[in-house]
Amino acid sequence: MKIEPDNPMRILKQIKLAPQARTIMRDMGLFLHVPGLMALISLFISLGWGEYYAILPFGLTILASVSLGQLLYRFRKGAAPARSRHAMITVALSWGIIPIIGAIPFMAIAASLGDGMDTSATVSVFHQPWNAVFESFSGFTSTGLSMALDPAQLPYSLQWWRSLTEWVGGVGVIVLMLSLLQPATDAYNLYSAEGRSRRIALTVRSTVRSIWWIYLVYTVFSITLLKIAGMPWWDALNHGLTGISTGGFSITSGSIGAYAPVIQWATIPIMILGAISFPIHYQLLRRRDLSALWSDAQHRALWLLLILGGILLLLENAVSQDAWLWRDSLFQWASALGTCGFNTTDLKAWSPSAKLLMTLGMFVGGAAGSTVGGLKLNRFVALLQAIAWKFQRLMLTPHQILRYRLGNQVVSETEANRHIESVAVLAFLWLLLLILGIFGLLSQVSPIYTLSDVLFEATSALSSVGLSTGITHPDLTWGGKLVLILFMWMGRLEIMPVLLLFILPWRSLLRRF
Amino acid sequence: MYIIVVGAGLIGCSFVGLALKENHEVTAIEQNEEKARSLLQKYNIKVLNADIAEGDILEEAQIERADMIVAATSDDSVNLMAMFLGKEQGVKNLITLINNRQHQTMFERLGVKVVVSPENIIAQRLYDFIDRA
Numbered sequence: 132m133k134i135e136p137d138n139p140m141r142i143l144k145q146i147k148l149a150p151q152a153r154t155i156m157r158d159m160g161l162f163l164h165v166p167g168l169m170a171l172i173s174l175f176i177s178l179g180w181g182e183y184y185a186i187l188p189f190g191l192t193i194l195a196s197v198s199l200g201q202l203l204y205r206f207r208k209g210a211a212p213a214r215s216r217h218a219m220i221t222v223a224l225s226w227g228i229i230p231i232i233g234a235i236p237f238m239a240i241a242a243s244l245g246d247g248m249d250t251s252a253t254v255s256v257f258h259q260p261w262n263a264v265f266e267s268f269s270g271f272t273s274t275g276l277s278m279a280l281d282p283a284q285l286p287y288s289l290q291w292w293r294s295l296t297e298w299v300g301g302v303g304v305i306v307l308m309l310s311l312l313q314p315a316t317d318a319y320n321l322y323s324a325e326g327r328s329r330r331i332a333l334t335v336r337s338t339v340r341s342i343w344w345i346y347l348v349y350t351v352f353s354i355t356l357l358k359i360a361g362m363p364w365w366d367a368l369n370h371g372l373t374g375i376s377t378g379g380f381s382i383t384s385g386s387i388g389a390y391a392p393v394i395q396w397a398t399i400p401i402m403i404l405g406a407i408s409f410p411i412h413y414q415l416l417r418r419r420d421l422s423a424l425w426s427d428a429q430h431r432a433l434w435l436l437l438i439l440g441g442i443l444l445l446l447e448n449a450v451s452q453d454a455w456l457w458r459d460s461l462f463q464w465a466s467a468l469g470t471c472g473f474n475t476t477d478l479k480a481w482s483p484s485a486k487l488l489m490t491l492g493m494f495v496g497g498a499a500g501s502t503v504g505g506l507k508l509n510r511f512v513a514l515l516q517a518i519a520w521k522f523q524r525l526m527l528t529p530h531q532i533l534r535y536r537l538g539n540q541v542v543s544e545t546e547a548n549r550h551i552e553s554v555a556v557l558a559f560l561w562l563l564l565l566i567l568g569i570f571g572l573l574s575q576v577s578p579i580y581t582l583s584d585v586l587f588e589a590t591s592a593l594s595s596v597g598l599s600t601g602i603t604h605p606d607l608t609w610g611g612k613l614v615l616i617l618f619m620w621m622g623r624l625e626i627m628p629v630l631l632l633f634i635l636p637w638r639s640l641l642r643r644f
Numbered sequence: 645m646y647i648i649v650v651g652a653g654l655i656g657c658s659f660v661g662l663a664l665k666e667n668h669e670v671t672a673i674e675q676n677e678e679k680a681r682s683l684l685q686k687y688n689i690k691v692l693n694a695d696i697a698e699g700d701i702l703e704e705a706q707i708e709r710a711d712m713i714v715a716a717t718s719d720d721s722v723n724l725m726a727m728f729l730g731k732e733q734g735v736k737n738l739i740t741l742i743n744n745r746q747h748q749t750m751f752e753r754l755g756v757k758v759v760v761s762p763e764n765i766i767a768q769r770l771y772d773f774i775d776r777a
Binding site: 528529530531532534541542543544 | 677680681684685686688690691692693694698701704
């Protein structure tokens with residue numbers, strides 16, 4: 132008698148899962164369709180450029196994305212409404228799996244181009260899975276560290292795919308968090324374009340829609356601005372996508388430095404726009420209210436830091452290189468603080484102090500609620516505020532009580548303390564992780580790189596910036612690449628969701644096993 | 645003008661708001677912590693969370709440079725104490741709320757401007773409208 136193999140779908144249905152696990156799988160299933168949709172759009176780009184060898188790779192990507200997505204989505208039955216803990220796990224897992232699917236085009240296109248004489252070294256690098264996965268992680272986390280030796284040598288399909296991953300990845304975290312998080316949480320309010328509106332279910336969708344709308348408007352604006360400044364259409368399209376998403380991939384060997392000074396100046400406002408939070412953009416666009424740019428503490432800090440840091444970097448370069456590098460200093464500072472990662476110059480030549488200053492900028496990052504990475508300015512401001520409170524408390528007369536002002540509202544002592552505690556814990560975690568990563572990376576890189584180079588590179592990955600001192604290179608050991616990949620992943624999601632993934636009571640999610 | 649307000653109930657709070665609108669400097673003394681904090685949430689002023697009977701509290705409020713003390717608690721003995729201490733320190737303008745009409749003469753003997761029971765004032769204002777009509 133022949134034993135009939137079980138229908139695999141039936142086995143799947145027999146696995147007993149806790150409702151929360153089903154929720155996680157359902158939501159992940161939905162999100163895993165995204166790279167498929169992106170590959171579908173990219174197909175037209177390949178066709179447009181006549182790169183027919185890219186059709187199969189993108190087809191494979193669509194297949195992998197949709198089948199995996201559909202498989203997980205099958206678990207939707209009996210799913211419970213998502214709680215923020217599960218939302219965080221969903222986001223962490225999705226951001227770990229989507230880039231792996233996103234690595235398919237790199238590997239498959241490299242494979243279909245073969246190893247012949249015509250294939251450039253830049254493409255051959257992607258025969259290695261580590262490099263393809265690295266590039267994809269860098270894209271979906273809108274970081275911009277690149278394994279491509281010379282992006283100009285990449286096929287148009289891959290240039291486009293890199294830009295598109297950054298564009299989607301940049302806004303993706305915000306949209307994901309928004310659609311999954313409970314509308315009452317602080318994180319939700321941060322992203323809510325309606326400001327303090329609490330009309331829940333209705334506004335989640337409209338908020339997501341207004342974010343996409345704002346994002347599209349700014350993207351079109353960026354592309355047009357670059358075009359007017361003198362970039363060819365294809366270059367303007369790619370750099371527009373990677374600029375507004377604070378990603379930083381480029382399609383030239385010298386990043387923005389390959390273009391005329393006018394274009395370099397024009398890129399600075401695009402990078403700054405990317406570092407401004409969406410609620411502020413909303414007020415700016417809808418209410419035509421310019422004062423919104425100055426209305427809250429974190430954006431005041433943004434302007435202040437942009438000016439202050441730019442001047443400091445200019446002075447440092449003036450001292451160490453004996454030249455007034457106006458354009459390079461201001462550009463690199465905006466690129467570091469806004470966590471964009473475009474380059475106009477080779478940073479290897481800059482002094483350790485200049486690199487350290489930029490490392491600090493990258494560590495802090497731009498305004499929360501935008502596409503930037505890093506600790507973000509609202510937390511930076513809160514920590515400064517806590518220092519101020521500490522001193523104010525010392526100055527109080529015996530019975531006087533302190534007024535706690537957070538942002539634009541006065542809060543109770545308990546609220547203030549809770550907020551500062553959570554920020555301080557995160558900042559500490561961030562530093563701890565950075566130190567661990569620096570140890571890890573130091574053991575992997577060639578001794579020609581100094582500690583300041585390693586610190587710079589690690590911060591650049593953790594804050595999803597993408598500026599590099601040269602450590603990110605196909606020759607880096609797989610261990611080094613892994614450290615940077617983990618950093619990009621954890622940093623983009625602000626560490627907590629990924630840590631939660633590791634300490635999760637996995638057993639409780641599987642009922643039977 | 646520098647004004648010290650004792651008591652941050654409804655009336656005290658409103659008074660602080662009016663005084664701040666006229667750009668006066670205000671310090672408030674309130675013994676209920678919750679009330680003290682809610683006043684601080686509304687206005688950015690110096691608030692002392694203390695009982696006025698506690699020794700040096702008016703010194704902490706820098707009474708020596710005060711131009712006016714307003715007592716607006718619902719306890720006449722607290723109000724009296726504030727007025728007495730203010731007089732002792734030579735504060736020029738002393739104003740108090742009185743909750744019990746019988747205490748009026750005692751306060752007036754101290755040379756204090758008195759506002760008798762807020763309910764009467766409101767009633768009087770309402771009556772004035774009839775008069776004019």
